[in-house]
Amino acid sequence: YFIYDIYILFMKYLFSFLLYMAGMVVTAQTVIRSGELWPDDRGQHINAHGGGILCHDGRYYWFGEHKSDNTSAALVGITCYSSDNLSDWHYEGVALPVTDVPGDDLERGCTMERPKVVYNAETGKFVMWLHLELKGKGYSAARYAVAVADRPAGPYRYLRSGRVNAGIKPLDMEGDMAALDTLDAWKDDEWWTPQWRKAVKDGLFMRRDFADGQMARDQTVFVDVDGRAYHIYSSEENLTLQIAELTADYTAHSGRYIRVAPGGQNEAPAVFRHGDTYWLITSGCTGWAPNKARLFSAPSIWGPWRQHPNPCRGKDADITFGGQGTFVLPVGNTYIFMADIWRPKRPSDARYVWLPVTFEHEMPVINWHDEWTLDLETVGKE
Ligand code: GAL
Numbered sequence: 001y002f003i004y005d006i007y008i009l010f011m012k013y014l015f016s017f018l019l020y021m022a023g024m025v026v027t028a029q030t031v032i033r034s035g036e037l038w039p040d041d042r043g044q045h046i047n048a049h050g051g052g053i054l055c056h057d058g059r060y061y062w063f064g065e066h067k068s069d070n071t072s073a074a075l076v077g078i079t080c081y082s083s084d085n086l087s088d089w090h091y092e093g094v095a096l097p098v099t100d101v102p103g104d105d106l107e108r109g110c111t112m113e114r115p116k117v118v119y120n121a122e123t124g125k126f127v128m129w130l131h132l133e134l135k136g137k138g139y140s141a142a143r144y145a146v147a148v149a150d151r152p153a154g155p156y157r158y159l160r161s162g163r164v165n166a167g168i169k170p171l172d173m174e175g176d177m178a179a180l181d182t183l184d185a186w187k188d189d190e191w192w193t194p195q196w197r198k199a200v201k202d203g204l205f206m207r208r209d210f211a212d213g214q215m216a217r218d219q220t221v222f223v224d225v226d227g228r229a230y231h232i233y234s235s236e237e238n239l240t241l242q243i244a245e246l247t248a249d250y251t252a253h254s255g256r257y258i259r260v261a262p263g264g265q266n267e268a269p270a271v272f273r274h275g276d277t278y279w280l281i282t283s284g285c286t287g288w289a290p291n292k293a294r295l296f297s298a299p300s301i302w303g304p305w306r307q308h309p310n311p312c313r314g315k316d317a318d319i320t321f322g323g324q325g326t327f328v329l330p331v332g333n334t335y336i337f338m339a340d341i342w343r344p345k346r347p348s349d350a351r352y353v354w355l356p357v358t359f360e361h362e363m364p365v366i367n368w369h370d371e372w373t374l375d376l377e378t379v380g381k382e
Pocket of ligand 1: 285287288
């Protein structure tokens with residue numbers, strides 16, 4: 001009988017242990033608290049700002065700007081973290097580091113912002129796009145930079161940086177170049193006058209930069225269901241967004257591009273597709289200070305893009321919850337809006353806002369939640 005009792009006891013423990021394990025699997029839920037410190041697997045606050053997420057083979061890869069304690073300039077480079085539940089992040093290291101080569105594009109002290117990585121199924125390569133400013137030149141370079149890797153976490157091989165689509169007119173530009181040349185009359189004039197605003201809308205800065213290529217600052221990359229990819233960036237002195245198609249291997253611009261909301265001063269673009277509608281969330285241009293998010297939709301990536309009211313609701317909804325958007329991550333049948341609460345006095349302490357995007361009357365809505373739970377089992381991955 002003693003042996004039997006031991007056996008029963010053992011089975012009881014085994015049973016409760018199995019139940020406990022099963023509970024852990026079933027409740028594989030991700031609790032997300034925006035605005036708080038978010039420790040990685042080393043216990044350090046995740047340092048991947050202005051970031052974006054790639055899902056590859058069931059694992060999520062988060063790329064972002066490494067921020068230092070005292071400067072927003074790049075002293076380290078673009079970091080990468082990986083996770084299979086979007087909550088516990090493993091530090092993968094620096095995917096694209098700065099260099100110590102004087103005069104190099106990526107020289108330590110340059111500005112590397114808003115990196116986004118996409119996977120090209122044809123080449124099997126991972127392609128990173130980012131906004132690059134040259135060391136000591138403020139924000140005047142306004143360049144894209146592109147790098148490639150064989151594995152999602154890198155290391156990434158730097159290809160080049162530059163302005164976009166030099167010598168090419170946007171698809172949606174009406175009138176010939178001669179008509180645009182008349183806009184030059186405004187180029188040295190005072191900004192913000194009604195005539196200047198009209199000239200901006202008509203393409204004043206697109207024309208100014210025509211020969212050398214279009215400016216590219218705040219940016220994202222979007223891959224459509226047909227495998228075509230697009231670079232979406234603040235251009236024309238941050239006054240106008242542009243959407244430029246990438247080549248089949250995603251490492252260059254194809255030459256096809258449009259202007260979105262000319263003169264509308266949009267930054268921080270994040271694009272997602274829900275059904276047959278393309279959605280674009282942006283911010284206004286107030287530097288590190290938060291402002292009201294803007295929402296646009298279009299039936300095609302090529303437009304026409306139409307603006308809607310601010311999608312944010314709840315506490316601080318009129319300043320995007322204190323943040324500025326950076327990415328919308330599709331997760332199974334849902335979407336997560338990601339934003340950055342910048343801390344320019346201590347850049348490394350910048351926080352993350354991650355909130356679910358829901359739909360009301362077929363329009364995206366972003367409600368504030370102190371805390372919310374993402375159930376990956378229910379929504380599914382990728
Ligand atoms: C913000 C932009 C950031 C960064 C900052 C610099 O408007 O979204 O990515 O460039 O300005 O002041």
